Amino acid sequence: MKKIYLGIDVGSVSTNLIAFASPEEMLASVYLRTYGQPIQAIQEGLKQIVTLLGKAEVAGVGVTGSGRALAAVMTGADVVKNEITAHAVAASFVVPDVQTVVEIGGQDSKLIILRQGVVTDFAMNTVCAAGTGSFLDQQAARIGISIEEFGPQALKAKNPVRIAGRCAVFAESDMIHKQQQGHSLEDILAGLCEALVRNYLNNVGKGKEILAPVVFQGGVAANAGMCQAFNRALNIEVIVPKQYNVMGAFGAALLAREAKLESSSFRGFELIDRHFSSNGFDCQGCANRCEVVEFREGERVLARWGDRCGKWSNAVAV
Amino acid sequence: MKNKKLRLGLPRALFYYYYAPWWETFWQALGVEVVVSPPTNKEIMDLGVSLAVAEACLPVKIYYGHTAWLAGQVDVLFVPRLVSVEKKSFICPKLMGLPDMLRAAVKPCPPIIDTVINCVRQPQEGLAAAVEDMAGRVGFRGREVQSAREAAQERYLCWLERQQMGRANGATDLTSASAAGAAVSETGKPGLIDSAPAQAGSLKVGLVGHAYLIHDRFLSMDIPAKVKKMGGEITLPENLPPDQIALACRQLPKRLFWTLGQKIMGSVLSLIEQDSIAGIIHLTAFGCGPDSLVGDLAERYARRRGTPFLLLTIDEHTGEAGVNTRLEAFMDMLPRRYSA
């Protein structure tokens, strides 16, 4: 039986899982929509891993993403890391001398600066959705093309239009305006890519020294129009790794492997069939009225979080 | 230093629109070659946006752009540290830190003449000290400085007067000696905002906002001209006598300690008293600290008086189409209200 490392990245838009025995050879890679139901997404992802690999022996599990706390409790992860660190680790594995990581996912974007293999600076954009995958999806849908066609179409542009817009709402209204003025679809798509890249560089990339090699990852890296816009804006050919859309999960698995564990605390693939649930309640203990989330397996409370004072989270020993 | 003419860079942004005649005349009288950056354009804005922190307001970002544009072409930059230009009033914290902010961002950065202009306690002494320091930085003192100052003052007062009469605007009507050249608008007139009476039946509209926004045609997207085209006749804060503005401000329970805030508040307060004013437009920059409070206060007073008030907030992402729509809607509604 193979000894594998699992990486799980639970984001707000997608949940990704990967498995490898050695990092040079990815054995399985699963990309799922989270649809606001991380528990189901994790279970489905693990199910697909089992389908692909059989019940392999798990040597270590790393989790990351905004749902990492939940994923950690649920799976019994060995390593719980934030997305920045996970992405940086993954990128420097793929391109060892990487100096800049551009990551644009479904709902947030990040920039990580590395020097001599160490993160020296980073920035992320969590509030604004403009320039992220969801926005591109939306616009593609509005124009009536699939997101897969988006990139190739944008590449055909001869004269990209300038689209203004700090946030998604403004950018959309300006785009509609440009459409009505009769610009071609290709030019508008390419213009949109350029606007997003410009916004990204001016907000997330503000004051950061972007040096080659630049690795471009996250779901949006699939979009050739975006790659070209980055190439032009930076005057650097960006590198898109082949695992571009599961780099977070890959990094988490690498971190689990680096931890050199005696044995994993993974709770086993049986958890695919167990019943997990989470529900929130407002604590009435004080005026803070914290929204406490309670995470259960069957009837048993596995963890609670969300309280400020620690009254609830300290009450369960995990 | 006096052998070769010193090239001094003067960014065409922020307080250039309040003091350009004074500054230019003063430096020129001392035999310095003044290089003024060109009127704001897309390149300058993009340069500024890329250098300044994202949270700064647009006018400050624009200033970064002008400074960076000048940096490679001058021996020295004039970026005064404007703390206060009148007793007990301030400008804005960002202007107090501007020289340091630029040094941290513009690379390479020529030496900066960052004379502190602080009139908060003793205006006369504060100004005298500033003038002495400015001249001293380029190796002048004594009589020469005194006469340069007098020439500057005279030019400035004359310009202020013309401005009040509505025949001049923020500095751009000066025949600048700079190689960069003056702003030439489409009409051929150098960036003049004509607020002289328009045709009969036009609507009188107050347009308030900082001079460095309104008079920068790129930033303001030429809103004054747009309003005129839509049949409006504009009154700017610069067109009102300063003592009228000061007097209007006295009705506030607490004195406003921002010089520019007073200008806006006082203009609005005195304009809403005039029955002939159909509405007020407040042009502000996203992230402007004083405006966030003063603008809100002004809007409350206008609303209580029943004067229509339009707040236009601009930043580097503002699309012109959106501004036009809002302006048009506002201007269309005014006559209905006003005649009712």
Add this chain to the structure above:
Amino acid sequence: MKVTFPHMGNVWVILKTFLAGMGLEVIVPPPCTRRTLEIGVRQAPESACLPLKVNLGNFLEAKSLGADTIVMAGGVGPCRIGYYAQIQREILQDMGCDYEMIVLEPPDVHLSEVWDKLKYLKRRPWRKVLQGFILAWYKACAVDALEQEVMALRPLEAKPGLVDALYRKAILQIDAAGSKRQLRKIVRETVAEMVALPRQREYPILRIGVVGEIYTVLEPMVNLNLEKRLGAMGVEVVRKLFISRWINDNLFKGILPLPSHHAEKLAPPFLNHFVGGHGWESVGDTVAFARQGLDGVIQLAPLTCMPEIVAHSVMPAVQQATGLPVMTIYLDEQTGEAGLQTRLEAFFDMLQWQKGKRTG
């Protein structure tokens, strides 16, 4: 007259004692919560800074408890706090919420302005007022002494949350205390209890300095419990902003022998002039932290805060000269916990890597 005031961290303990010492009936607003923020945000100008919005929420919440008079601090520029009260008064007036506002601030024309306000407020002889003031001052010192211990001990405790539980209990005891002796006892006993708690490590993993605008630094509701989050990661938080030092620096011009910021000595050449608020201090403190050998600095500010934008703008130069990483976090009603936590964790990992590289 039932007086209330805006919240800022533990400042309520001190203000309550001072105002009660004047013989006033004091209504402490309900603790700041997300609800406070929400009702403040609904009424305040959109681009006003965060403290104004939360203050407004405090006033509205205190109103429902029967408060009719607000006592608050002001200023004479250039920071916006000097005009908070005026804006808030107009907003409350437009809402039909009746409040009398008394703003304690440096006089505009004559010293008697302050004196008159105090005379108008006081209900007891001056001797009693002074006693109340002195007790309030001791409480400020006691709160700050505790805060420092908490920041040092949080990263060491074996079970996160116990230090904070003791801390919360002690704050309530300080509130109830009536003499300097009692205060000393509370601090001594609480610190002893905290020190005796089981530990998971003897030294913090990292030491991070916190600088920035005082309200966002001292009010955990708006900084989303930043210090607690860092503590739980094993980070000792170091800061120079404390309420007792603020009182000393701003009300007494620094005559009491307490540590101060010395921005004028440390901030140049990066920032050579006072810029209102705590901008100058933020830069000076960052330089001081670099000299103390801290691992990193976090700068906190409300979004659009003018003095802190100046400080933020010169931070790259400070970083370059000192090698100390600085992360600036702007806070407003949109700031989410998940995003903040991720940034803190990533900053932590980054500093740890860099530290590992330095030492090994």
